[in-house]
Amino acid sequence: xxxxxxxxxxxxxxxxxxxxxxxxxxxxxxxxxxxxxxxxxxxxxxxxxxxxxxxxxxxxxxxxxxxxxxxxxxxxxxxxxxxxxxxxxxxxxxxxxxxxxxxxxxxxxxxxxxxxxxxxxxxxxxxxxxxxxxxxxxxxxxxxxxxxxxxxxxxxxxxxxxxxxxxxxxxxxxxxxxxxxx
Numbered sequence: 006x007x008x009x010x011x012x013x014x015x016x017x018x019x020x021x022x023x024x025x026x027x028x029x030x031x032x033x034x035x036x037x038x039x040x041x042x043x044x045x046x047x048x049x050x051x052x053x054x055x056x057x058x059x060x061x062x063x064x065x066x067x068x069x070x071x072x073x074x075x076x077x078x079x080x081x082x083x084x085x086x087x088x089x090x091x092x093x094x095x096x097x098x099x100x101x102x103x104x105x106x107x108x109x110x111x112x113x114x115x116x117x118x119x120x121x122x123x124x125x126x127x128x129x130x131x132x133x134x135x136x137x138x139x140x141x142x143x144x145x146x147x148x149x150x151x152x153x154x155x156x157x158x159x160x161x162x163x164x165x166x167x168x169x170x171x172x173x174x175x176x177x178x179x180x181x182x183x184x185x186x187x
Contacts, residue, residue: 028062028092028094028105029050029052029062032052032062035177035184036184036185037054037055037183037184037185038052038053038054039052039053039054039056040052040053040062041053043061043071047064047066047067048063048064048065048067049061049062049063049064049067049070049071050062050063052094054182054183055183058097059096059097059098059182059183060094060095060096060097060182061094061095061097062092062093062094062095063090063092063093063094063095064090064091064092064093065089065090066087066089068089068090068093069087072095072102072137072139073133073137076137078133078136078137080133083132083133083136084129084132084133088126088129088130088133090104090105090106091105091106091107092104092105092106092107093105094180095139096180096181096182098181099140099181100138100139100140101139101140101141101142101181102130102134102139102140102141102142103141103142103143103144103179103180104126104127104130104141104142104143104144105144105145105146105175106143106144106145106146107145107146108120108145108146108147108148108151109147109148109150110148110150110151117159120145120151120156120159120163121159121162123143123145123162123163123166123168124162124166124167124168126143127141127143127166127167127168130143142169142179143167143168143169144168144169144170144171144175144179145163145168145169145170145171146170146171146172146173146174146175147170147171147172147173148172148173149172149173151170151172152172
């Protein structure tokens with residue numbers, strides 16, 4: 006079903022998550038965007054649009070190294086266990102950190118239950134970032150596997166918990182990121 010819709014969507018306003026392409030590579034392919042790796046960090050990047058820095062991206066431990074430690078935040082003071090996001094993008098203009106978890110599945114497996122943890126993780130990230138006044142939006146990028154009828158309740162639960170999901174793609178307007186007007 007979703008594959009039939011893809012060609013209708015403007016590729017300048019959506020990030021397409023097919024294949025093993027990094028989140029940063031997807032952004033850098035968009036008109037007006039430039040992504041540069043932060044020095045001394047494994048997976049942290051600055052994001053520019055029309056030469057203006059608009060965001061920072063992090064993976065796993067670099068979220069803590071780049072966003073929290075410089076602000077004297079030790080996660081152990083706030084939450085009991087470190088959360089390691091697949092992708093996180095901090096949008097500077099509105100002080101919002103988007104946690105983007107990518108879940109691809111081709112057979113029944115433990116990812117099924119991981120989707121049900123969104124509320125807990127969302128609340129933990131919000132607790133963690135509250136001392137530095139950063140809001141959090143938690144979302145999943147899902148494969149077609151999760152379009153099956155047996156996932157209807159889980160998908161409804163994700164939305165009811167103020168979390169979000171998309172299939173294969175992520176709209177830039179969800180991230181509050183700019184696009185070129187052509």
